[in-house]
Amino acid sequence: LTLMPMAADAEVSNDAAKWIEKFTGGRQPAKGKISLDLPEIAENGNTVPLSINIESPMTADSHVKDVLIVADGNPNAGVATLSFTPLSGKAEASIRIRLASTQNVVAIAKMSDGSLFTEQKTVKVTIGGCGG
Amino acid sequence: MADKPRIKLPKEAAKGEVIQIKTLVSHVMESGQRKDAQGKAIPRKIINKFACEFNGKPVFACALEPAISANPYIQFDARIDEAGTFKFSWTDDDGTVITAEEKIALKA
Secondary structure, X not given: OOOXXXXXXXXXXXXXXXXXXXXXXXXXXXXXXXXXXXXXXXXXXXXXXXXXXXXXXXXOOOXXXXXXEEEOOOOOOEEEEEXXXXXXXXXXXXXXXXXXXXXXXXXXXXXXXXXEEEEEEEEEEXXXXXXX | OOOOOEEEOOOEEOOOOEEEEEEEOOOOOEXXXXXXXXXXXXXXXXXXXXXXXXXXXXXXXXEEOOOEOOOOEXXXXXXXXXXXXXXXXXXXOOOOEEXXXXXXXXXX
16 A cells, blocks of 8 residues: 555545534534543544544433544545434444544534534544555 | 344343443444555445344444444443343444344342
C-alpha cells in the first residue's frame, strides 16, 4: 500500500454539515449524555477504535433511537448510524473506523422524545487511513 | 464468500440481564477511495448494513459507511427477557447477505 499525500492538520471541508443537517432536521443538539471514547493519537488511521455510551434508561418510554457518527476530515463525512431499541438494554456500542487525517469525530444522539445530544473528539492521526 | 462471522455472547443469562455481544465479519470494506496500480479507482464494495434481531424483534442495527475499517467489528448490548435466538445479518453493496444465528438460554 502506498499512502496518498494528505495535509497533516486537515481542516478539510467535506459533507459533514449536510449529514448533520439531515439527521437533526436543522435543530441544535445539546451538549451532554454522550461519552465518546477515541484515542487522542491514532498511529494507524486504518483502524481507530471508537466506543460510545449514552446515558438513558432504555425503557419503552425513554430510550436512545439513533446515533449519527461523522468525521469532518474524511473524503466522505459519514461513518455510521447506530440504531438502538429498548431491547438493546444499554445505549452502548464499539466499532473501528478509518480516519484519513487529524480531524474531529462527532456523535449526535436522537432520543425517543426527539431531543438531540452531541459530543465530539479530536483525533490526531499519524498515518492516514484513506490509503490508495 | 469468506469465512463465517465470529460472534461472542454468553450461552445463558438471568432474566432482565444486559449482555454484551461482539461480532466480527471478514470483509475488505473497499472504500472506493483507493486506486489500483494503473491509477484507476477501485470501486466501492462494503457491508452497508448490520442488523441484530432477537426472537424476531429488532435489538440493534447499524448503517455502515466506507469509513468503517476492514473486517468490521461491532460490539453492542442486548437485554435478555426470555430464552431465544439472535439473528445477525450483514448486507453487502452487491446485495449478498451474510447471516448467522446464536441461541441463549435463561439461567435456572
